[in-house]
Amino acid sequence: MKILITGGAGFIGSNLAKYFMDKHEVLVVDKFRSNETFSNGNLKSFGHYKNLIGFKGQIHCGDICDRDTIKKMREFKPDVIYHEAAISDTTVAEQDEIMRVNLNSFKDIIDIAYENGSKLIYASSGATYGDAPSPQSVGKGENPGNVYGFSKLMMDEMGREFNAKTGLHIVGLRYFNVYGDGEFYKNKTASMVLQFGLQILSGKAPRLFEGSDKIKRDFIYIQDIILANELAINGDSGVYNVGTGNARSFQDIADILQREIGVNLGNEYIANPFASQYQFFTQADIEPTRTGLKYEPRWSLEDAIKDYLPAIKRIYNSEFK
Template sequence: MKIAITGGAGFIGSGLALELQKDHEILIIDKMSSNELLDNGNLECFGHFKNLLDFDGELYVGDIRDEKTLQKIKNFKPDVIFHKAAISDTTVYNQNKILTTNLNTFKDFIELSIDINAKLIYASSASVYGNQPSPQKVGVEDPKNPYAFSKLMMDKIARKYYDKAHLVGLRYFNVYGKGEFYKN
């Protein structure tokens, strides 16, 4: 199976790539960490080469907002796209930056997955629930920041494509482990 992983040099994406490369051909798409900072002073991108020291597949350094990056994935013809790339910092309040990166590109990935007949598994977030009491319930969301709002809107778009695409959204709660250090 051929698998593309956006955000594949990040914390979750790199762990996924390292595990899946044992049995599959992997293409990682990542912007990679640089000195670019967000409005809160934190790094814009957490992709780090040290997360990929044991990676044997193909790495493409590109931005998910760039048409060339989408074309690279299309040409690779994956069976599955794991879409993990996003601005994931919950303390960023630049709504334009968060929504153009996380939300606007998501529809492009849905359309790409339909076009190439690939499954799309994307990262949503438990942050969509805000301060709702446990147990949280789908349909009772209350996002408290632009990141959480972007993920809720992605989920709503995914529902609209339910009968046209094979989509799975994973609402991650707190994740931690090897490679988390590079999140700075």
């Protein structure tokens, strides 16, 4: 097959690119990073060439909002499109830019898929739920707390509407808290698995919010994300949660990391400055995902952290020593 991956130099996109490169013809499209920042000081693009070292396929550097890039993607005539490109920083205040990049460009991606009869699989997000009660279920209580989550919710609505009208194969995957190799270049938005790991390897006690044993998330390993994306090629069209269905605490992460690294540095607890707008519990309802995609998560938090730890050590040795 011919597979197009937007955001292919990012965390999830680069993992998909490397996974498919030996089986199919792959075109990666990414804006790549520059010095451009948002008003919050964070980079506008996290795409990094180092995520694609070892990749064997085509690379096009371009913005998905740019006409020449859209032309390039259309001319590739993909069989499958993985649309991972987006502004994914939930703290960005520029609503106009997020809506242009995330929502407006999605219509162009849908048009390319329709013209070529491509199967379209795109990144939605658990951020669509906001403070909805757990377990979060598709179609129930979506109440995004930021413009990023809102843009993804509107993408889901656009995808559903186009599928209903045309029958085009469209699958939206609502990723929960993803972690794994390739996330380092997300900077401050990288998972706490990586951030705690780097703190511990530097000899510091992990810094957690007070009450972190009761703050829980549905942490999902990158290998299970790849699995869900592959299954989506032949699964039923729709919007699906991609998590484990099992919420774990931030304290669990710190404890597992210290145990695996072989240290006992204790913990440093700090007040949560975001307490008034914080999600204290997320857990994905994955029963529809099991049915529609035949998806079953394979990685526990313990096994995944053990698998991820050599990469965390590599990052520490190459970037911090």
